[in-house]
Amino acid sequence: MSALLRTSVRLRPLTPSIFGAAFRPAALTMSNKYSSLSTPPSCYADFCLIPVGTGSTSVAKEVAEVQRLLENSGLKYTMHSAGTTVEGSWDEVFKVIGQAHALVHQTGAPRVQTSMRVGTRTDKKQTAEDKIKRVKDLLAGDK
Amino acid sequence: MSALLRTSVRLRPLTPSIFGAAFRPAALTMSNKYSSLSTPPSCYADFCLIPVGTGSTSVAKEVAEVQRLLENSGLKYTMHSAGTTVEGSWDEVFKVIGQAHALVHQTGAPRVQTSMRVGTRTDKKQTAEDKIKRVKDLLAGDK
Amino acid sequence: MSALLRTSVRLRPLTPSIFGAAFRPAALTMSNKYSSLSTPPSCYADFCLIPVGTGSTSVAKEVAEVQRLLENSGLKYTMHSAGTTVEGSWDEVFKVIGQAHALVHQTGAPRVQTSMRVGTRTDKKQTAEDKIKRVKDLLAGDK
Amino acid sequence: MSALLRTSVRLRPLTPSIFGAAFRPAALTMSNKYSSLSTPPSCYADFCLIPVGTGSTSVAKEVAEVQRLLENSGLKYTMHSAGTTVEGSWDEVFKVIGQAHALVHQTGAPRVQTSMRVGTRTDKKQTAEDKIKRVKDLLAGDK
Numbered sequence: 001m002s003a004l005l006r007t008s009v010r011l012r013p014l015t016p017s018i019f020g021a022a023f024r025p026a027a028l029t030m031s032n033k034y035s036s037l038s039t040p041p042s043c044y045a046d047f048c049l050i051p052v053g054t055g056s057t058s059v060a061k062e063v064a065e066v067q068r069l070l071e072n073s074g075l076k077y078t079m080h081s082a083g084t085t086v087e088g089s090w091d092e093v094f095k096v097i098g099q100a101h102a103l104v105h106q107t108g109a110p111r112v113q114t115s116m117r118v119g120t121r122t123d124k125k126q127t128a129e130d131k132i133k134r135v136k137d138l139l140a141g142d143k
Numbered sequence: 144m145s146a147l148l149r150t151s152v153r154l155r156p157l158t159p160s161i162f163g164a165a166f167r168p169a170a171l172t173m174s175n176k177y178s179s180l181s182t183p184p185s186c187y188a189d190f191c192l193i194p195v196g197t198g199s200t201s202v203a204k205e206v207a208e209v210q211r212l213l214e215n216s217g218l219k220y221t222m223h224s225a226g227t228t229v230e231g232s233w234d235e236v237f238k239v240i241g242q243a244h245a246l247v248h249q250t251g252a253p254r255v256q257t258s259m260r261v262g263t264r265t266d267k268k269q270t271a272e273d274k275i276k277r278v279k280d281l282l283a284g285d286k
Numbered sequence: 287m288s289a290l291l292r293t294s295v296r297l298r299p300l301t302p303s304i305f306g307a308a309f310r311p312a313a314l315t316m317s318n319k320y321s322s323l324s325t326p327p328s329c330y331a332d333f334c335l336i337p338v339g340t341g342s343t344s345v346a347k348e349v350a351e352v353q354r355l356l357e358n359s360g361l362k363y364t365m366h367s368a369g370t371t372v373e374g375s376w377d378e379v380f381k382v383i384g385q386a387h388a389l390v391h392q393t394g395a396p397r398v399q400t401s402m403r404v405g406t407r408t409d410k411k412q413t414a415e416d417k418i419k420r421v422k423d424l425l426a427g428d429k
Numbered sequence: 430m431s432a433l434l435r436t437s438v439r440l441r442p443l444t445p446s447i448f449g450a451a452f453r454p455a456a457l458t459m460s461n462k463y464s465s466l467s468t469p470p471s472c473y474a475d476f477c478l479i480p481v482g483t484g485s486t487s488v489a490k491e492v493a494e495v496q497r498l499l500e501n502s503g504l505k506y507t508m509h510s511a512g513t514t515v516e517g518s519w520d521e522v523f524k525v526i527g528q529a530h531a532l533v534h535q536t537g538a539p540r541v542q543t544s545m546r547v548g549t550r551t552d553k554k555q556t557a558e559d560k561i562k563r564v565k566d567l568l569a570g571d572k
Contacts, residue, residue: 098468
């Protein structure tokens with residue numbers, strides 16, 4: 001195992017083919033290449049969570065409870081009428097959304113269904129606020 | 144054909160079973176039942192449109208152009224950092240989102256991909272603003 | 287009104303600026319530019335519809351009913367475990383999904399929430415089957 | 430800090446109110462309640478990942494690469510024409526989707542946008558296959 005790990009450190013992620021086939025069968029090479037991948041350092045996730053099987057059409061109580069969880073997480077978040085956008089590292093963001101599912105199950109919903117849009121980028125950092133500002137600036141030029 | 148149409152006018156959509164099986168085989172009954180369905184009189188759609196194949200990471204120009212289209216449509220809409228929510232009748236809302244695809248193709252994107260959340264309800268009318276207000280009122284009670 | 291319509295027929299959609307500002311104030315120009323947009327001639331929509339407020343965690347009955355509606359529509363569709371993909375013209379596809387909402391309301395759900403992914407492209411025609419085949423061909427090359 | 434931790438171990442997640450207000454101010458109670466939440470032991474996520482800013486309309490190469498990553502993960506997954514469904518624990522599933530973003534960035538896409546549908550349930554275990562089977566069984570009854 002330690003030999004494997006040492007080897008994987010020396011590999012450039014996308015060029016395992018520079019090694020001879022005799023020493024590195026395809027499955028092994030792949031395994032190293034993929035296992036060494038980290039989740040993105042930053043992302044945004046816009047999510048809309050629906051409790052299913054509660055017999056109620058209102059989801060406001062559950063949404064409010066999820067807002068409290070987000071507030072407690074320390075992550076940046078913004079609620080809008082069709083969901084909530086959270087920003088942070090990939091691991092933090094999906095941990096808190098997973099906790100949101102757990103929380104809504106605790107309030108009595110036997111099934112929870114979430115729709116998400118998730119974005120990552122490597123070219124620059126851009127916050128939710130920046131995105132809105134760019135579009136508003138373009139529209140301001142119309143007048 | 145004209146006999147068929149005449150019959151379907153007299154049917155109440157969900158009770159084709161009041162007719163004798165001899166006269167209305169299953170396939171025919173179904174056809175009438177489904178064809179007579181109308182699209183919902185009101186809905187909201189929250190959508191995030193992505194131009195694909197443009198070679199640019201920025202989508203602000205396309206988003207601004209879609210906001211102008213929405214403004215021109217006369218429908219109620221709200222932009223947030225991860226999409227835009229439009230409210231109106233089902234047909235109006237999906238017509239304008241279809242036009243948004245056409246518009247973004249015109250600006251040069253050969254492929255357009257949209258993620259949407261759509262909601263309809265029959266129990267009451269609720270605007271995007273109402274939804275946010277309900278949650279904020281619950282959270283205000285925390286303090 | 288008839289003068290307006292006649293003018294709009296002669297306009298190429300994206301070049302209203304070739305007309306003098308004196309004759310075509312900005313708002314009017316826009317209105318023509320956007321009103322003349324057609325919805326795309328072909329698209330796919332992958333949708334997952336959730337009945338809300340039914341008190342039941344199972345959605346299989348509603349999903350089956352929607353499959354019958356799709357069958358009846360004559361459009362190409364494929365069900366998978368997390369949704370159904372429909373292919374056709376934009377107007378046909380969204381008409382049938384709107385009817386699906388209406389149908390699920392009729393079965394007793396006061397609220398229906400749908401998550402969709404929609405794609406259009408102008409560079410070539412590609413069916414759902416083509417898309418899967420392309421990826422499978424690439425993967426077949428691994429062996 | 431150690432006192433806090435000790436207390437939180439003794440708390441049942443949803444009943445902090447059994448403690449006197451004098452000893453547990455609201456903010457503290459909340460923090461414990463939310464921090465102790467675990468992510469769900471099982472879930473499914475259906476995702477469709479779009480590389481943005483590549484200048485190419487085809488995403489087949491990237492989708493194939495993500496299928497190899499999923500194969501390597503050991504999780505159950507099914508590709509369809511509009512996405513891929515993965516099943517596993519919440520943490521495993523979102524780790525591999527995060528790795529998929531990282532992988533697609535490595536192939537050269539500066540921006541990656543994903544649309545997801547995620548479901549968890551506490552009433553029973555149900556695989557992707559089970560869900561399809563239930564609907565097919567209902568439809569088989571039509572004939």
